Amino acid sequence: MLDQVRDALNGIKAPNGQGLVDAGYVQGLDEDAGVVRLVLEAPADRAKALVPLKAAVEKAVRAIDGVKGTQIITTTQRTPAAAGGQHAHGPAHGQDQQASAAAAPERRAPTDAKLPRPARHVMGVASGKGGVGKSTTAYNLAVALAQDGLRVGILDADIYGPSVPLLSGLGADAKPDLDDQKRMIPLQAHGLELMSIGFLVPADSATVWRGPMVQNALFQLYGSTLWGGGAGLDVLIVDLPPGTGDIQLSLAQQSALDSAIIVTTPQDLALVDALKGVSMLEKVSTRVLGVVENMSHFVCPDCGGLHRIFGEGAGETLKNTKNLSVIGEVPLSMPIRKGADEGQPVVLSAEPSLAKEAYVDIMKKIKPLIMT
Ligand SMILES: Nc1ncnc2c1ncn2[C@@H]1O[C@H](COP(=O)(O)OP(=O)(O)OP(=O)(O)O)[C@@H](O)[C@H]1O
Ligand SMILES: [Mg+2]
Structure with missing residues (x-):
């Protein structure tokens, strides 16, 4: 099938008149269960051309028999001037973060054919705020999936506030071992494989990183980690900042x-942010499976009454505005x-609780959507 994809891509012309593959615009082409993945890479001065090109590529690839889906990442090449100049590594001031990220040369995406896929399915967990x-x-969903028999990992991509060292109980002093090819061996806790920037750098030092450094760190975590002993996992959950x-x-x-869920609290304001999160994921063509409403209600341990402390109505709004369900x-x-x-996820607690039930219910809804 990849030969057909290459032919189809060469049928689309790059700005220099050559076919896209011949012009070097296509990197990391691969296919897995009918899903074609590729990186569309253009010179920095041709970045604007990527938007219409991506649409044309998507259309052409989807027209090929047997293609069930596409995952196309667009990126611009790093120019020699930028590589040696303003984006040189080194600590920068916090206020640089957004500006640098916007101006940063995007780097080769981690779906390069040389890198093994970390998992059969990669699911992000995002929030607007x-x-x-x-x-x-x-974390609790990851543990619930692992309890249900899947090989699950968590990639803590929250560079500015990593949580996995605390949630796993391993602490920030835990460090991944390296294999003989300098690949990181994920840490383990609660039946999960774990990787976090919190295991690699001292707490607080990441807060002054600029966009390119953040991206670089994530590449290391994502691409240089020996997930599943090199064989890959069933599911990798990415905790996004x-x-x-x-x-x-x-x-x-x-x-x-491959997909994402959005976590929100029920207040109207949080919801507005959650909707922004959905729009962000739509921009990168990520399928949003739905929304988890956290701190949705409080069941009084004394009177047993259910109190919706932060209000309600989020589900209705999401359905009406984005056709998403809670x-x-x-x-x-x-x-x-x-x-x-305490680093003891409630999902593993021996005592039954509404909290544990809630996570297991969500896991049961998500599992058939991601393990198709
Ligand atoms: N359903 C819940 N009931 C009680 N406490 C909760 C619940 N969910 C999260 N918390 C607590 O709220 C705090 C924030 O949770 P957490 O760190 O998971 O949020 P986050 O969205 O990842 O935050 P950040 O934006 O800092 O990454 C933590 O102390 C956590 O224990
Ligand atoms: Mg967090």
């Missing part, structure tokens, strides 16, 4: 997400908070 419980949700800025967009793009409601619960702080 911080502190909504994204990492806690990502909160927000919808350039850095988030570029991380979402470069982690080559795939689960996680209660505001002490065992969740305690488990997160």
Whole structure:
């Protein structure tokens, strides 16, 4: 099938008149179960051409018999001037972050054919704003999937506030071992494989990184990690940093997400941010499976009453505006908070709880969507 794809791509002309493959625009072409993945790479001064080219490539590839889907990442080449000049590595001031990310030369995406796919399915967990419980949700869902028999890993891509060292109970002093090819062997806890920037750099030092350094760090985590002993996992869950800025967009793009879920709290304001998160994922053609409403309600341990502390109506709004459904409601619960702080996910707790049930329910809804 790849030969057909190459022919189809050469039928589309690059700005210099050559076919796209011959002109060197296509990198990392591969195919897995009918899904064609490739990186469309243009010289920096041709970046604008990438948008119409991507649409043309998508159309041409989808027209080929047997193609079930596409995953196309666009990127511009690093120019020699930029490589040696303003983007040289080194600490920078925090306020540079957004500006640098916008101006940063994008780097080769980690779907390069030389890199093994980290998993059969890569699912992002995103949120429009911080502190909504994204990492806690990502971790508990990952554990629930592993409990259900899948080989699961978590990639903590939240460079500015890594949570996996805490959630796993391993702490920031844990370090991955390297194999003889200098690939990182993921750490393990609760039946998961784990990788986090928090295991690689001292706490706080990442907060002054600029866009290109952040991207570079993620490449290391994503591409140089020996997931599943080199054989790959069933599912890799990527805990994305909160927000919808350039850095988030570029991380979402470069982690080559097959799908994503959005975590939000029920307030109207959080919802507005969640919708921005959905729009961001749409930009990188990532399929959004649905929304997890966290801290959705509180069940009073004394009277048993259910209180919707942060309001309700989010589900309706999401359905009306984005045709998305709420795939689960996680209660505001002490065992969740305690488990997160103590590195003991509530999903593994021996005691039954509404919190545990909520995560397992979401896992059961997600599993058939991602393990097709
Ligand atoms: N359903 C819940 N009930 C009680 N506490 C919760 C719940 N979900 C998350 N928390 C707590 O809220 C805090 C923030 O959660 P978490 O770190 O998962 O959020 P986040 O969205 O990943 O934040 P950040 O934007 O900093 O990455 C943590 O202390 C966590 O234990
Ligand atoms: Mg987090």
